[in-house]
Amino acid sequence: MQAFMLYMSGSGVQIFSIGIVFMLLLSPFKNVAGMNQAFAQFAPSTASNPKSLLTLPWPKLVYVFFNVLTLAVGLWKCRTMGLLPVGTGDWLAFETRGTVRNNVSLLFVGAESLFRHQRSSYSSLQDTIE
The missing domain is CATH 1.10.287 (Helix Hairpins)
Structure with missing residues (x-):
């Protein structure tokens, strides 16, 4: 019934x-x-x-x-x-996200190492030209 x-x-x-x-x-x-x-x-x-x-x-x-x-x-x-x-959408209120500062600092650390690599390759290129 x-x-x-x-x-x-x-x-x-x-x-x-x-x-x-x-x-x-x-x-x-x-x-x-x-x-x-x-x-x-x-x-x-x-x-x-x-x-x-x-x-x-x-x-x-x-x-x-x-x-x-x-x-x-x-x-x-x-x-x-x-x-x-x-x-998963029913539990979104209990999820946490990282702070923006942590994400941005990781971006700058990655960019700094990238620029350091480019500078070293640029200086080695100048040495080969001279």
């Missing part, structure tokens, strides 16, 4: 689609929190504590798996709606 509601909500960011996604992201946590209560009625009559985590471990594990799968579908929907920061 939730998959059909996700399909019908579309990929735009509207209040209806955000409500559906919020419900989809919240329900797995609520389901796992109430798992022992939900499985208590299926516990064997010989169990000392029907609400124990160790009662019916395999069905509970499958139940948790499908709730994690539901959570993954909800996160995928958030990604398709553009609500999750997955691109």
